[in-house]
Amino acid sequence: MNTRSHTTVAPTTQNRKRWNLGVWLAVIALILAMLVPFQSAVYPVFIMKVMCFGLFACAFNLLLGFGGLLSFGHAAFFGSAAYVTAYLCKELGFGPGLGLLAGMGTSAILGAIIGSIAIRRQGIYFAMVTLALAQFVYFVALQAPFTGGEDGIQNVPRGLLFGVIDLSDDTAMYYLILAVFLAGVFVVHRIVNSHFGEVLMAIRENEPRAISLGYEVSRVKLLVFVLSATLAGLAGSLKALLFQIASLADVHWHASGEVILMTLLGGMGTLLGPLVGAAMVVTLHSYLSGVGAWSTVIIGLVFMICVTAFRRGVIGEIYAWLQRGKARS
């Protein structure tokens, strides 16, 4: 990935205006999101699903958009956290809070293991290594005694948050997911805009130069990998509570491919892009739920169109368009 700077739309310090716009859009979106359970036009479960996958895509984007590392195995973290949360809450009677924490912890440890192996190779090999290691996790999930094989872990109780808030009520669940989602996106925002984030982007742009400047590139890469895996795990645990199921689909390479598509479609390297992409892919899936394998065909087509003609993604194109307008005036 070295020396190729044109691959991503990087938010650098010169683009503060862009961020201001992003903040305003975020505030409007937040107000709208708070109102969701009080109306009937939008289905709350749909929005909750979008937020779970939005957080997943945001975590993935931290790695690809800002770190320049393409992980082809992020479903491993999403899925294993979902399994751990589901198992603890169903079989051992954990509360949802502890379940979420344990899921995050699992994906953080798994991220440290897979990350420390994968960062030994760069670029295209990094993608292949993460894909292969995620397939390893998939086979473990398929054969381990506690994952329920093909059925997965079903009927996971949502339980009482902090012992008092009953999450089986969809409104309570909605606000929990909204809070966690916002916290997750805020964490990503802070990471990207910190000194660490600057170093990360420096490595993305030119790894040999970052090394020669004295940065410990491997440590930065490993840290961002673990952070991304942890947040992806948080999204997976939330999804397990929301749909009350953890299944093989969560760890399958299809899920890894889908999170790439969300990020690419929305615009990698932007804060809002992955969220927009997640909303688009989830919407696409809900429209395509009745057409069988055609949904795979269409997802594949969208992938190919995105890569050949639409690499900046929706949000990236909007930013580029706004900047062209500014240059003209």
Added chain:
Amino acid sequence: MEALLTMSPQALIAQLLIGLINGSFYAILSLGLAIIFGLLNVINFAHGAMYMLGAFFAWLALTQVGTWIGSPDISISYWLALLLAPLAVALLGMALERTLLRRLYKLDHLYGLLFTFGLSLFLEGIFTQWWGAAGQSYPVPEALSGAVRFEALGVVLPKYRVWVVFASLLVCLLTWWAIERTRLGAFLRAGTDNPRLLRAFGVNVPLMITLTYGFGVFLAGFAGVLAAPVYQVSPLMGTNLIIIVFAVVVIGGMGSIGGAIVTGLALGIVEGLSKIVYPQASAITIFLIMAIVLMIRPSGLFGKTA
């Protein structure tokens, strides 16, 4: 290990043969991946889909083509399909290279991987929609059905499986010879090292790239036809295989043609043996080996650069 020692030689060799068959598929596919990556700088995720297409074309040619053209008696035999199906795959691949893949060469390598990933989802989805996710069986051709007895070893083995190993080894060796020992291969190696200089010498590099992609997916299609009678012909047969082949490529490194062949075969045999010792873990053996190799020798066994 006890299972290995107490096994009869017959069962052991039969198991080794299965490992060797998998290994020869790994070898052919990783060979194609390496050739394509060398010249195109694209990791062809669709290689698995091309392998699936090879098997499916052979199956369609045997069972469906007759009804399509109105006379159900006509069908294309295994031997003809062994040539025609990979050719069809190669033509399709070359058309894709000319129209779409070509636009991606100047971009980061990752876009090539993502594009071919989308392509394999597309192909997989279409065949699932048309023929279902369940496998179709392809009969073993008449001349190769039955078993063959090896007196020296005192074992009886299915004739077709021995043929698969023989045919794939032959194709691997021919490819190795063509690349390392012929003038055309010299062009290919030159193009891998420095395409611009080769172009300055008057070689039509874009055409060479198209033909190379065609040849790479031809190999995948050929492996698919060989695999059709051994495994079920199903839309998903390719992608599950290609992920393992990626691990093989990471272990072997893509620098050397001979290295790709040796690594593929060796890993197939190791996987076959692990099936005897601990069957549940055989699916993850290669991934485990990959992790260990990355820790000890990050550039891969035959890799030139990190």
